[in-house]
Amino acid sequence: MRRMSGNEIRRSFLDFFASKGHKVLPSAPLVPADDPTLLWINCGMAPLKPYFEERVAPPSRRLASSQKSIRTNDIENVGRTPRHHTFFEMLGNFSIGDYFKEDAIAWAWELATQVFERPPEKLYVTVHPTDDEARQIWLKKVGLPPSRVLDDPSDFWDIGPGPCGPNSEIYIDRGEHLSCGQPNCRPGSCDCSRWLEFWNLVFTQFSHNEDGSHTPLPKKNIDTGMGLERMASIMQGVDTNFETDLLYPIIAETSKLSGKHYKESPESRLAMNVIADHLRSVVMAIGDGAAPSNEGRGYILRRLIRRAIRYARTLGFEGPVLNALVPTAAAIFAEPYPELGTKTEAIARVIRGEEERFHSTLTDGMRIAEGMITEAKASGRQTIEGRQAFLLYDTYGFPLDLTEDIAAENSLRVDRGGFEKAMEEQRRRARAARQGVEGWDSSAAFAQSLRQFPKTEFVGYDQFTVKAKVLAVMKSGEVVAAAQPGEEAEVLLDRTPFYAESGGQVSDQGELTSGEAHVFEVFGVRKLEDGKFLHLGRVGEAPVKQGLEVTAKLDRERRLATARNHTATHLLQAALRKVLGDHVNQSGSSVEPERLRFDFSHPAALTRDELRAVERLVNERILEGLPVTWHETSLAEAKAEGATALFGEKYGERVRVVSIGDFSRELCGGTHLNAAHQVGLFKVVGEGSIGSGLRRVEAVTGEGALAYIEGRDDLLNAVADELRTTAPEVPAKASELQKALKEKDKEVEALHRRLGGFAVEELVAAARDVSGVKVVAGTAETGSQDALRELADRVRDRLGSGVVLIGSSAGEGKVSFVGVVTKDLLPRGLNAGEIVREAAKVAGGGGGGRPDMAQAGGRNPAMLDQAIARGLEVVAEKLGAK
Numbered sequence: 032m033r034r035m036s037g038n039e040i041r042r043s044f045l046d047f048f049a050s051k052g053h054k055v056l057p058s059a060p061l062v063p064a065d066d067p068t069l070l071w072i073n074c075g076m077a078p079l080k081p082y083f084e085e086r087v088a089p090p091s092r093r094l095a096s097s098q099k100s101i102r103t104n105d106i107e108n109v110g111r112t113p114r115h116h117t118f119f120e121m122l123g124n125f126s127i128g129d130y131f132k133e134d135a136i137a138w139a140w141e142l143a144t145q146v147f148e149r150p151p152e153k154l155y156v157t158v159h160p161t162d163d164e165a166r167q168i169w170l171k172k173v174g175l176p177p178s179r180v181l182d183d184p185s186d187f188w189d190i191g192p193g194p195c196g197p198n199s200e201i202y203i204d205r206g207e208h209l210s211c212g213q214p215n216c217r218p219g220s221c222d223c224s225r226w227l228e229f230w231n232l233v234f235t236q237f238s239h240n241e242d243g244s245h246t247p248l249p250k251k252n253i254d255t256g257m258g259l260e261r262m263a264s265i266m267q268g269v270d271t272n273f274e275t276d277l278l279y280p281i282i283a284e285t286s287k288l289s290g291k292h293y294k295e296s297p298e299s300r301l302a303m304n305v306i307a308d309h310l311r312s313v314v315m316a317i318g319d320g321a322a323p324s325n326e327g328r329g330y331i332l333r334r335l336i337r338r339a340i341r342y343a344r345t346l347g348f349e350g351p352v353l354n355a356l357v358p359t360a361a362a363i364f365a366e367p368y369p370e371l372g373t374k375t376e377a378i379a380r381v382i383r384g385e386e387e388r389f390h391s392t393l394t395d396g397m398r399i400a401e402g403m404i405t406e407a408k409a410s411g412r413q414t415i416e417g418r419q420a421f422l423l424y425d426t427y428g429f430p431l432d433l434t435e436d437i438a439a440e441n442s443l444r445v446d447r448g449g450f451e452k453a454m455e456e457q458r459r460r461a462r463a464a465r466q467g468v469e470g471w472d473s474s475a476a477f478a479q480s481l482r483q484f485p486k487t488e489f490v491g492y493d494q495f496t497v498k499a500k501v502l503a504v505m506k507s508g509e510v511v512a513a514a515q516p517g518e519e520a521e522v523l524l525d526r527t528p529f530y531a532e533s534g535g536q537v538s539d540q541g542e543l544t545s546g547e548a549h550v551f552e553v554f555g556v557r558k559l560e561d562g563k564f565l566h567l568g569r570v571g572e573a574p575v576k577q578g579l580e581v582t583a584k585l586d587r588e589r590r591l592a593t594a595r596n597h598t599a600t601h602l603l604q605a606a607l608r609k610v611l612g613d614h615v616n617q618s619g620s621s622v623e624p625e626r627l628r629f630d631f632s633h634p635a636a637l638t639r640d641e642l643r644a645v646e647r648l649v650n651e652r653i654l655e656g657l658p659v660t661w662h663e664t665s666l667a668e669a670k671a672e673g674a675t676a677l678f679g680e681k682y683g684e685r686v687r688v689v690s691i692g693d694f695s696r697e698l699c700g701g702t703h704l705n706a707a708h709q710v711g712l713f714k715v716v717g718e719g720s721i722g723s724g725l726r727r728v729e730a731v732t733g734e735g736a737l738a739y740i741e742g743r744d745d746l747l748n749a750v751a752d753e754l755r756t757t758a759p760e761v762p763a764k765a766s767e768l769q770k771a772l773k774e775k776d777k778e779v780e781a782l783h784r785r786l787g788g789f790a791v792e793e794l795v796a797a798a799r800d801v802s803g804v805k806v807v808a809g810t811a812e813t814g815s816q817d818a819l820r821e822l823a824d825r826v827r828d829r830l831g832s833g834v835v836l837i838g839s840s841a842g843e844g845k846v847s848f849v850g851v852v853t854k855d856l857l858p859r860g861l862n863a864g865e866i867v868r869e870a871a872k873v874a875g876g877g878g879g880g881r882p883d884m885a886q887a888g889g890r891n892p893a894m895l896d897q898a899i900a901r902g903l904e905v906v907a908e909k910l911g912a913k
Contacts, residue, residue, distance in 0.1 A: 033148040035266040037277040038366045040147075041097045041259060044122045047142050051134075053124060054091035058099045058367075060319040062328065070328045071101040071316075075123030076254050082127055083194070083235075083252060086560045090684055092129035097122050097259065097367065099319070101312055103331055106338075106432055107439075110304035113224070113264075113271035117335060118312035120259035128250035135232050135253045136168045139201060143230070147266060153204045155226070157183035157219040159197035165234065169199070183219030188233045194248060195239045201230040203265055229265060230257045273304045277363060281307040284359045289346040302342040309339040310353055314360045317378045317724070318371050320618050320677075322632065323385050324722035334430040336385045340393065341433055351386035354379040377614030380634035381724030389428055396427030400434065404441045414438075417449015424450075480510055484523060486562030491528035491539070492661075492702065495587050499524040499543075501579040505565070513576035521565040522551060522575060528585050529566060531558035534677070535620035536597055536701040541585035548572045550581065590702065591709075592624035595732040598659055598691065598704045599649065599713050600627050603728065604675065605695040606648040607631060610641055617677050618725055622701065626716070626731050633726045637718050645728075649713045656708035657692030661699075664688060674698050712736040780818065790822060794837070795829045799903075802910040804856060805833035808903040810895055813839045816847055816886070823849040823884075832856065836866055836902040838874075838895050846874050846889040850902070857882055860909045870902035 045055045059078035063069045075098040082089035098121045108115040143149050158165045160182040169180045189195035202218040211223035218226045235252040237245040263275035282303045291299050323333040357379040361371040403419045415438050423429035435445050484502045503523040504514050514520035532538040543551035549571040608615045619630035666686050674688045675697045689699040714736040717729040731739050747758050756764045790811045799806045813819045819839050826835045835851040850863035864879040871887035874894045878887025
C-alpha cells in the first residue's frame with residue numbers, strides 16, 4: 032500500500048479535484064473575515080457560506096480546499112484520545128448546485144482506492160436509513176457488497192432551520208486485532224479503534240422549515256470533509272494522529288529538550304500530545320494575525336498557551352520552552368504556508384512573552400491549587416469550590432479548564448456554578464462586548480430584501496458629486512414606497528460617490544438634493560456583500576421615494592481629511608517595517624477625518640528613538656511628494672508585485688493595489704490622495720500595548736497635526752509661565768525643582784523617623800499579653816511602606832519576643848499592614864503571612880509573605896481598626912486564647 036506524507040496527501044487531494052474541474056481555493060485565515068458569528072474558522076464550509084447562501088457569486092460551482100480550522104469545544108479530550116485536536120486541516124470538495132451524489136460518491140471512491148491506494152475490501156460506508164439513492168449508488172455504481180453498506184440513523188446533517196440533508200461516511204477497517212469484541216462492533220455503531228471514519232460526504236438536499244418539516248431544495252449541494260491528520264495516520268500506518276509527520280516532529284523535539292521518552296509513561300505521552308496540539312494552534316493563529324489577550328479569540332490562545340505550559344511543567348520544564356518549539360511547528364507547514372517562515376521569530380517572541388508572564392504566577396498558583404486539593408480531600412469534599420477556582424483564575428491566571436484538569440488528576444471536579452457566580456461581573460462585561468457581534472445587523476437580510484435591484488456603481492474614487500437615482504428606500508429593515516421629512520431611513524442609489532465604511536476607513540457623509548431641495552442628509556454608508564450601497568440618514572425638506580432623481584454630494588473637506596489619514600496610514604506601515612522589521616503586520620486600523628490608528632504585531636514598546644525614526648521617515652516621504660497611484664489586478668499578480676495584504680481580510684479574484692512611489696504597496700479599496708505631499712504633516716500622538724505582542728500607534732495629519740503642535744506649544748508656554756521661566760529653560764527649571772523636592776522628601780522622612788520613635792514607645796506600652804505572648808496590634812501614621820516596616824522592626828526589637836501587627840493609612844483610599852512574628856514563636860503555629868492576610872481582607876485587600884515577616888494592603892481605610900482587631904483575633908485563635 033502506498034505511504035504518503037501529510038504534504039503529499041494534501042497535494043494529491045487538491046490535484047485530484049482540480050482534474051475534476053474544481054477550482055482550488057487557498058485556505059482562508061483562521062480569523063473569520065466576514066462571519067461575526069464565529070470566533071474561528073472551524074471547518075471547510077465556514078469561509079464558503081456566502082457562496083452557498085447565494086449572497087456572493089462563487090468563482091466556480093466546483094470548489095476544493097484544505098482549510099485551517101480551530102475548535103476548542105472538547106479541549107479536555109485533546110491528548111487523551113488518538114484523534115481529538117484543537118487545530119486541524121479539513122480537506123474538502125464542494126458543489127454549489129452542480130454535481131450531486133453520484134459524482135461525489137464515485138470520486139470519493141476513486142481517490143480513496145486509486146490515488147490513496149486503500150484496499151477496497153477494507154473500506155465500509157454508512158448511509159442514512161432513508162437515503163436509498165446513496166445506498167444504491169454505493170451498491171450498484173461502486174459495487175460494494177450489502178455487508179459493507181450499513182445504515183446509520185445519525186447520518187443526517189441538520190443544525191436547525193436552513194439547508195440540511197443526509198450524509199454518508201467512509202470507514203477503514205484497521206484490523207480485527209483492534210476490535211472491542213462486542214456483538215455490534217461495526218462502523219457507525221461502535222467507537223472502538225478498529226473502525227476509523229476518514230471522509231464525510233454531506234448531501235444538502237432539503238430545507239429545514241420553521242415548523243420542523245423538510246422540503247426539497249431547488250438546488251442541491253455537496254459538502255465533504257476529510258481530516259488531514261486522520262488520513263495521515265492511515266497513510267503512514269500509525270496508531271494515532273500524534274505519531275504522524277504533522278505532529279510528531281514537535282513531540283520528538285519536546286522529548287529531546289526534556290530528556291523524557293514519549294512513551295515512557297502515560298503522563299509523558301499526554302503532556303507531549305497536548306504541547307504538540309496546542310502549539311500548532313497557537314502558531315497558526317498568531318501567524319494569521321490573532322494575538323493572546325483576555326477577550327474572545329485572544330483569550331482562547333492564552334488558555335491554550337497556559338494549558339501547554341502547565342503540561343510542560345510536568346515534564347520538568349521550569350521556564351519557557353514553547354517558544355523554542357516554534358521553528359519545529361512552522362517547519363511542518365513550510366510547504367502549504369511558506370509565509371510562516373518569515374514570521375517564526377515574531378511568533379516565538381509573542382509566545383515567550385506569554386510564557387514569562389504566566390511563569391511569574393504559575394508556581395504560587397500551583398501551590399495554592401495543591402492546598403485547595405488537600406483541603407477538599409481532608410474535608411471529604413469531591414469538589415474544588417467555585418470561589419477557589421475563581422481565585423486561581425483572577426489572581427494567578429489559571430483558565431478554568433486548567434483548574435479542571437488539575438482537579439480531575441486528583442479525582443475531584445470543579446464547582447462550575449460557583450465559579451460562574453463569582454465571575455458574574457466579568458461575564459456581564461463579556462456579554463456586553465459580544466452584543467456587537469450577536470446583535471450585528473446581518474447584511475444578508477438586507478441583501479435578500481433588495482435582491483431584485485442591481486448593485487450600486489461606485490464612482491467616488493475620482494468624483495465627489497454625481498447624478499443618481501433612488502432605487503429603493505428602507506425603514507427598519509423593510510422596503511417602503513417613501514420616507515417622509517424628519518424620518519430616518521436607508522436609501523439605495525444606482526450610483527454613488529459615497530465611500531462605504533470598510534477596511535477601517537469610516538464612510539463618507541454628505542447630502543442628496545433634488546432640484547433646489549435638500550432631501551436627505553447622509554450620516555453613513557454601508558456596502559452589502561452583493562455590491563449595493565445603503566445610505567443611512569434623515570429625510571430633509573421633501574419625501575424620498577423610489578425613482579427620485581437626485582444629486583449625491585459628499586462632504587469634500589471630510590473626504591480629504593480622511594484621505595490624508597489613509598494615505599499616511601500606508602506610509603506609517605511601510606515605515607514601521609523599515610524601522611522595526613518585516614515581522615510587523617497590520618492587525619487593525621481606524622481611519623477617520625480627525626486622526627488615524629494603526630494596530631500591528633511587535634513584541635515590545637517602541638523606544639523614543641524608534642518612534643522618532645518612524646515619524647521622520649513618514650515626513651521625509653511626504654516632503655518628497657511621492658505619487659499615489661492605484662491599479663486593479665489579480666490577487667496572484669498583486670502578491671507577486673509584493674503588495675502587503677491585511678491578515679484576516681478576504682479578497683476576491685480582482686484586487687485594487689495602492690502604491691506610494693516605491694515606498695509602499697498595499698491591497699486597499701479605500702480613498703487616497705493623489706500625492707504624498709498633500710498629507711501636509713504627520714505627527715505621532717500615542718503608542719501603547721493593546722495585548723501581548725500587539726502595539727497601537729495613533730497619529731494626526733494636516734490641520735490636525737498643526738493643531739496638535741500648537742496645543743503642545745501652548746502647554747509648554749503655560750508650564751514655563753507657571754515656573755516663571757522661558758520655554759527653552761523648562762527642563763533645567765524642572766530638574767532644579769525635582770532636586771529640591773528630593774531634599775524635602777529626605778527631611779520629611781527624617782521627621783517621620785523621629786516621630787516613629789515616639790510611636791514605638793506608645794505601641795510597646797500598649798502591648799497585650801495573649802497566652803503568655805506579648806502582642807502589639809495597633810495603627811500608626813507613617814510616610815511610606817518602608818517607614819512602616821522599619822517601625823515594626825523597631826517594635827519587635829523592643830519586645831524581644833512577640834507578635835507585631837501595625838496598620839497605616841497610605842492615603843488615596845489605601846491602607847498598609849506589616850506583621851512580624853519573632854522566630855522563637857513560629858513553632859507555636861503563628862504565621863505573619865496569615866495574620867496580615869486575614870487583617871487585610873477586612874479592609875478589602877490581601878497580601879502575605881514569610882512566616883516571620885509579611886506585608887499586605889487594603890482599599891478601605893474606614894475599616895483599619897476592625898482589620899487590626901481581626902488580626903489580633905487570629906493571634907488569639909492560634910494561641911488557643913479565649
